[in-house]
Amino acid sequence: MRIWLPMLCVQIKRFTLSKPSTGTSAGFPALRHLVSCCLMLFGFSFQVQAVDVVAKGVAPIVKGNVGLAREKALEDAIRNAALQVGASIRSTQRYEQGLLTEDDIELSTQAQVQNVRILEEEVEDHQLRITAKVQLEQSQGCSDNPKSQYQRTFAVAEVGIEHPKDLTVGQLRNASSVLGNRLTQTMNHSNKVVAFNVNEAKLYTSLGQAPRSLPNQVPLTDNIGIAKFLGTQFVVSAVVRSMGMISPQSWMGLNSDRIFDMQLFVHDGVTGSLLHKSHLRDVSSWHFNRHRQVRMGSSEFWDSDYGQMIDHLFKQATDKMIQAIQCEPYMAHVIDAQQHVIRVAAGTASGLRPGDKLTLVRKTTQFGLQLEALTELKRTYIQATIKQVQPNYSIAELDDFNDVGRYGVQRGDLVVKW
Numbered sequence: 001m002r003i004w005l006p007m008l009c010v011q012i013k014r015f016t017l018s019k020p021s022t023g024t025s026a027g028f029p030a031l032r033h034l035v036s037c038c039l040m041l042f043g044f045s046f047q048v049q050a051v052d053v054v055a056k057g058v059a060p061i062v063k064g065n066v067g068l069a070r071e072k073a074l075e076d077a078i079r080n081a082a083l084q085v086g087a088s089i090r091s092t093q094r095y096e097q098g099l100l101t102e103d104d105i106e107l108s109t110q111a112q113v114q115n116v117r118i119l120e121e122e123v124e125d126h127q128l129r130i131t132a133k134v135q136l137e138q139s140q141g142c143s144d145n146p147k148s149q150y151q152r153t154f155a156v157a158e159v160g161i162e163h164p165k166d167l168t169v170g171q172l173r174n175a176s177s178v179l180g181n182r183l184t185q186t187m188n189h190s191n192k193v194v195a196f197n198v199n200e201a202k203l204y205t206s207l208g209q210a211p212r213s214l215p216n217q218v219p220l221t222d223n224i225g226i227a228k229f230l231g232t233q234f235v236v237s238a239v240v241r242s243m244g245m246i247s248p249q250s251w252m253g254l255n256s257d258r259i260f261d262m263q264l265f266v267h268d269g270v271t272g273s274l275l276h277k278s279h280l281r282d283v284s285s286w287h288f289n290r291h292r293q294v295r296m297g298s299s300e301f302w303d304s305d306y307g308q309m310i311d312h313l314f315k316q317a318t319d320k321m322i323q324a325i326q327c328e329p330y331m332a333h334v335i336d337a338q339q340h341v342i343r344v345a346a347g348t349a350s351g352l353r354p355g356d357k358l359t360l361v362r363k364t365t366q367f368g369l370q371l372e373a374l375t376e377l378k379r380t381y382i383q384a385t386i387k388q389v390q391p392n393y394s395i396a397e398l399d400d401f402n403d404v405g406r407y408g409v410q411r412g413d414l415v416v417k418w
Contacts (some may be wrong), residue, residue, distance in 0.1 A: 051133065052134070054131065055077045057074055058127055073130045078113060150417065151373075154234045154236050156187070157238075163241075163243075170292065171293040175240070179240065185275070231346075232269055239263050243261075257283050257286065259282075330358075331417075332346035334412065335413055343395055360382060363414065
């Protein structure tokens with residue numbers, strides 16, 4: 001059984017083992033090793049209110065390996081405990097000629113494991129059954145999650161102008177590139193993400209096609225291409241819906257109010273899916289004469305009430321973006337592989353450090369109800385340990401060489417920190 005946990009990453013602060021009533025203690029060293037494994041499998045590191053849950057877990061004993069069975073049974077118990085405090089689960093089973101060949105579970109929760117105590121353990125019919133007391137804390141966010149140490153990268157595509165006539169007042173012909181540059185600068189000034197400006201990247205043939213709400217989970221292949229080319233994890237796109245005057249009939253345009261209305265979208269650069277949307281809208285005075293040509297991007301523009309309003313909106317949007325992607329797994333592409341050594345497209349600025357462990361993942365294509373192509377991430381359970389961090393890439397070693405040969409690691413695979 002594989003446990004697919006895209007939203008779980010538990011930090012275990014205390015891990016207490018009591019002697020089980022039955023069974024052998026030979027597996028306890030392996031069980032202690034499970035603590036480090038669980039750091040990547042179950043929960044987020046937030047302290048809210050703890051609750052004790054008693055849950056059962058079961059696992060088969062294969063080739064007499066009781067220690068491994070105990071680890072798997074404990075995983076099962078922790079998962080069952082998480083379901084009791086509130087989690088969503090999706091299960092996929094596949095049978096071939098009456099035999100179960102695939103059993104995938106996708107589990108999502110916002111609970112943190114604080115403490116685990118095995119209360120009972122018994123062996124029956126070649127299966128190890130345990131009863132464990134699991135202390136969980138329900139959490140509200142991801143700011144302290146271990147993966148948040150890694151620098152997220154964004155490609156900022158062209159800012160589309162839906163109504164170019166709005167730019168007539170002030171002759172703001174270069175608004176698209178200036179706004180893209182300003183948004184990129186604002187994101188970089190946050191010191192929490194790295195953003196690259198790609199004004200030439202047009203994602204929408206018609207600006208009316210730009211997603212207007214999150215339910216429109218339309219994968220954009222252009223997003224994937226941009227992100228892969230630049231090595232970024234996310235792609236930002238924006239459409240200015242209006243920069244018009246409140247009173248267009250005011251021929252002087254002096255001390256009139258002007259609108260700034262922009263929608264901003266964040267897409268996953270790996271799957272192309274829409275992750276976040278912000279709507280930036282406000283009104284401020286435009287104190288320039290209607291026929292005055294204002295060089296957008298100049299200090300005169302940004303020092304004006306209207307320019308400062310846009311700056312404020314961009315700062316708010318950046319904060320919302322950073323908050324929205326905190327819970328997303330950290331991903332980086334594999335550049336190439338030689339036997340069990342791989343190069344990863346993430347260097348010094350990424351925050352990766354020697355000793356960090358990530359999971360190798362491969363992209364596959366599935367099809368939705370409308371036969372639209374959807375990207376799915378398949379976990380391999382091969383761990384990649386970072387050995388060297390260079391300015392523009394990192395070198396990692398894959399832990400299980402036998403699985404590596406069978407899997408066939410290749411350019412375009414991913415390493416992920418869940």
